Amino acid sequence: MPALSVFSKTLRDLRWQVFWYGAGFALMAALVVVIYPSYRDQLADFEIPEALQGLIGDADYASPEGYLTAEFVSWVPIITVIFAIMAGTSALAGEEAAGTMDLLLSQPISRRRLAVEKIAAILVATVAITAITCLGWVSSVPFVDIDIDMVDLFTASLNVVPITLTFAFMAMWAGAAMPDRRGATGIVTGVAVLGYFVNYLAQLVDVLRPVAWASPFHYYGLDILTAGFDLWKTLALVGLAAGFAIGAVRSFERRDIGVRSTSHFPSTLFRWPHRGRVERAV
Amino acid sequence: MKSAAIELVDVSKKYGSVLALDRVSFVVPPGEICGFLGPNGAGKTTAIRILFDLIRPSGGKATVLGFDCQTDGLEARQQMGYLPGDLRLYENLTGSQLLRLFASLRGQRAVPEFGWDLCERLMLNPDEKIGSLSKGNKQKVGLILALTPRPQVLVLDEPTSGLDPLVQEEVERVLWELAGAGHTIFFSSHVLSEVERMCQRVVIIRNGRVVAQEDVAGLRGRSLHILEVTFSHPVPGDAFRLPGVQELRRDGNVVHLQVRSNLDAAVKAIACYPVVDLRTEQPSLEEVFLAFYRDEESQADRGAALASA
Numbered sequence: 371m372p373a374l375s376v377f378s379k380t381l382r383d384l385r386w387q388v389f390w391y392g393a394g395f396a397l398m399a400a401l402v403v404v405i406y407p408s409y410r411d412q413l414a415d416f417e418i419p420e421a422l423q424g425l426i427g428d429a430d431y432a433s434p435e436g437y438l439t440a441e442f443v444s445w446v447p448i449i450t451v452i453f454a455i456m457a458g459t460s461a462l463a464g465e466e467a468a469g470t471m472d473l474l475l476s477q478p479i480s481r482r483r484l485a486v487e488k489i490a491a492i493l494v495a496t497v498a499i500t501a502i503t504c505l506g507w508v509s510s511v512p513f514v515d516i517d518i519d520m521v522d523l524f525t526a527s528l529n530v531v532p533i534t535l536t537f538a539f540m541a542m543w544a545g546a547a548m549p550d551r552r553g554a555t556g557i558v559t560g561v562a563v564l565g566y567f568v569n570y571l572a573q574l575v576d577v578l579r580p581v582a583w584a585s586p587f588h589y590y591g592l593d594i595l596t597a598g599f600d601l602w603k604t605l606a607l608v609g610l611a612a613g614f615a616i617g618a619v620r621s622f623e624r625r626d627i628g629v630r631s632t633s634h635f636p637s638t639l640f641r642w643p644h645r646g647r648v649e650r651a652v
Numbered sequence: 653m654k655s656a657a658i659e660l661v662d663v664s665k666k667y668g669s670v671l672a673l674d675r676v677s678f679v680v681p682p683g684e685i686c687g688f689l690g691p692n693g694a695g696k697t698t699a700i701r702i703l704f705d706l707i708r709p710s711g712g713k714a715t716v717l718g719f720d721c722q723t724d725g726l727e728a729r730q731q732m733g734y735l736p737g738d739l740r741l742y743e744n745l746t747g748s749q750l751l752r753l754f755a756s757l758r759g760q761r762a763v764p765e766f767g768w769d770l771c772e773r774l775m776l777n778p779d780e781k782i783g784s785l786s787k788g789n790k791q792k793v794g795l796i797l798a799l800t801p802r803p804q805v806l807v808l809d810e811p812t813s814g815l816d817p818l819v820q821e822e823v824e825r826v827l828w829e830l831a832g833a834g835h836t837i838f839f840s841s842h843v844l845s846e847v848e849r850m851c852q853r854v855v856i857i858r859n860g861r862v863v864a865q866e867d868v869a870g871l872r873g874r875s876l877h878i879l880e881v882t883f884s885h886p887v888p889g890d891a892f893r894l895p896g897v898q899e900l901r902r903d904g905n906v907v908h909l910q911v912r913s914n915l916d917a918a919v920k921a922i923a924c925y926p927v928v929d930l931r932t933e934q935p936s937l938e939e940v941f942l943a944f945y946r947d948e949e950s951q952a953d954r955g956a957a958l959a960s961a
Contacts, residue, residue: 375756469740473797476704476734477757478726626707 376474376484380491384457388495391453392502395446399506399527402441406434407515413437420574434518435595443526447590450499450534451562455555457495458541461488462622463551471627485546485619489539496534500527518595526594532607533590537562539614546622562586586610655718657682657805657836658703663712665698665860672698674860675712680838680853682717682804685831687847687868688840689941690857696840697737699857700807704734716805730758733798737809737840739790743783747776747793754797767800773822788814795823799830806830808839812846824850848937856941868937876940879909881922882929892921910939 414432430436465471507523544554565585572582582588589603658680665673673695680686690696701707702714705725714721719728751763771778776792791814812820827837841847856864883905892899892909897918900908911918
């Protein structure tokens with residue numbers, strides 16, 4: 371069995387990001403759970419504005435499910451998508467921009483294999499972030515007066531994986547196709563911001579409702595704690611993520627690998643005379 | 653028949669409307685050290701990157717040990733080692749971590765002993781982070797990564813760039829040893845004295861076309877002559893204004909001439925005056941090169957000159 375060298379290298383590069391994102395989420399999860407009992411009574415009287423209700427779906431803000439939807443489930447994907455875009459664009463476009471791709475691909479490893487190992491590493495990193503997040507629930511829920519099923523919380527945490535991977539592989543594909551890390555980051559961030567607001571505003575503005583389906587966030591189970599796990603929406607995201615992953619592999623397989631700059635070794639003996647020919651980065 | 657170590661047949665590469673390589677063909681026989689020369693932007697790196705399938709040719713075919721670099725790239729690269737001209741390494745790893753990573757990319761469980769030997773011979777501490785190494789030491793790491801698997805075909809883009817003379821010498825020794833053991837080494841360089849010392853053959857490329865591929869000795873001897881002629885009395889200033897002949901300098905009755913291609917015209921012109929002495933010097937590769945690149949003749953003329961040489 372050949373060693374998964376690119377997979378482990380990519381995972382190694384992501385290890386601190388995984389740790390900090392995971393630890394941050396775990397801390398926030400524990401914090402919102404711990405403060406719940408002291409806010410419960412006030413929450414019951416709290417008249418939630420319509421604009422905010424759009425953000426948390428149909429949840430009843432006073433219930434543990436509604437409260438955790440508003441205070442956790444609703445915003446987590448916004449943060450994980452940032453991780454996704456960074457990891458996705460650095461996977462191929464970043465390596466190319468750094469100039470290290472030449473040396474990797476000069477080894478007997480196919481481009482498909484390299485891309486697939488990177489995809490697998492991002493998948494594992496994303497799952498690892500949610501796994502660390504679950505430590506936040508485990509370390510708080512049993513010790514606090516809150517009536518919620520731990521398994522539901524685990525499911526809700528894992529539920530950010532498909533939306534995160536959708537953006538990660540979209541970013542990877544954009545980076546492979548363009549191939550320009552900054553450009554890819556800009557475009558996918560634009561798509562994420564637009565998608566998020568279209569989906570959010572569609573709940574308030576009727577005109578936008580018919581186009582909400584075009585936003586990946588539409589398929590994120592915002593109401594997973596109140597209405598349960600939605601298999602079809604999840605499958606839609608998994609399909610989208612898989613499509614982007616395949617697209618990333620295919621565009622990476624097809625095209626030329628860019629070079630970072632022209633040769634920067636000037637002749638030490640003499641200058642090469644050149645006759646009006648533009649020097650190219652080839 | 654034993655297949656060539658490296659063979660390019662009519663390889664072209666177009667970037668939009670710019671032709672970076674124009675039907676480039678050359679052969680590097682197995683077991684040879686072959687230099688790859690040309691000015692910046694001539695297409696050396698483009699040709700080398702096609703060998704590793706980093707870029708795809710617009711036409712033609714490149715093979716290494718009989719494996720098509722594009723369709724059988726994995727098999728080809730299994731036999732190849734590469735030092736990129738614009739070397740970039742993972743700055744956050746140490747040399748030994750990099751060696752392990754590259755061994756595992758080749759499906760090896762451990763770094764071959766040769767890799768650690770090379771670290772010692774090139775005086776590299778493999779436990780330092782790449783990011784903290786000087787340019788020369790990074791170059792050593794790149795070289796060690798390319799040489800460690802002892803590949804059949806080594807392609808090195810400017811291997812001794814940035815190295816101090818002692819290490820350069822050691823690198824040359826290692827390359828000689830590998831060539832002696834039957835490995836093929838194809839390297840580009842701007843240091844012509846090094847090419848002259850190391851290579852049996854050279855491939856010269858200019859503006860995306862191969863302008864010469866032959867023995868270093870043959871190239872030196874046949875394509876350029878340096879003549880020092882002593883006449884019994886001064887000769888007219890325009891006596892040697894002939895195509896392919898350049899008067900380098902004149903000290904009284906002694907005239908120094910540089911002649912490209914064959915000597916016929918120059919000898920006939922010299923014979924018109926009383927000659928006391930005539931010496932020929934072997935030109936250095938550098939002089940051959942300057943003659944190749946400095947003159948204003950069209951490429952067609954140059955091709956014809958070479959063909960008749």
